[in-house]
Amino acid sequence: MVNNTIITGIRIPWELVFWIAVIPAILLISPQEAAHFSLCPLSAVGWDWCPGCGLGRGMKLITMGHFKEAMILHPLSGFAWLVIIHRIYSLLKNFKTNYTYG
Numbered sequence: 001m002v003n004n005t006i007i008t009g010i011r012i013p014w015e016l017v018f019w020i021a022v023i024p025a026i027l028l029i030s031p032q033e034a035a036h037f038s039l040c041p042l043s044a045v046g047w048d049w050c051p052g053c054g055l056g057r058g059m060k061l062i063t064m065g066h067f068k069e070a071m072i073l074h075p076l077s078g079f080a081w082l083v084i085i086h087r088i089y090s091l092l093k094n095f096k097t098n099y100t101y102g
Contacts, residue, residue: 016091019084031057031073053082
C-alpha cells in the first residue's frame with residue numbers, strides 16, 4: 001500500500017501518527033510571544049496577511065480556556081480542533097476494524 005510502510009510486518013499509519021503528533025505541537029505553542037515559528041509559506045515570502053495565520057495560537061488559547069481571544073485570533077480555531085479529533089477517531093476506528101486507514 002502507498003500510505004502504509006511495512007517494517008518487519010508492522011504497518012505504520014503515517015497519517016494517524018501525524019495527527020496525533022499535531023496535538024502536543026499545538027500544546028507547546030506560546031500564543032503570547034510576538035515572534036513565533038511559522039510554517040506559513042506566505043509569511044516566508046513577506047506577506048502580511050494569510051488566511052491561516054493565528055490558527056495554531058487560537059487552538060492553543062482554546063485549550064487554556066480563552067475562547068474569546070481564540071476567536072479573535074482565528075474564528076475557525078474551535079472547528080480545527082473538531083476536525084483533528086474527528087480525523088484521529090476515524091483513522092483509529094478504521095485501523096482497528098480493518099487494519100488499514102484512510
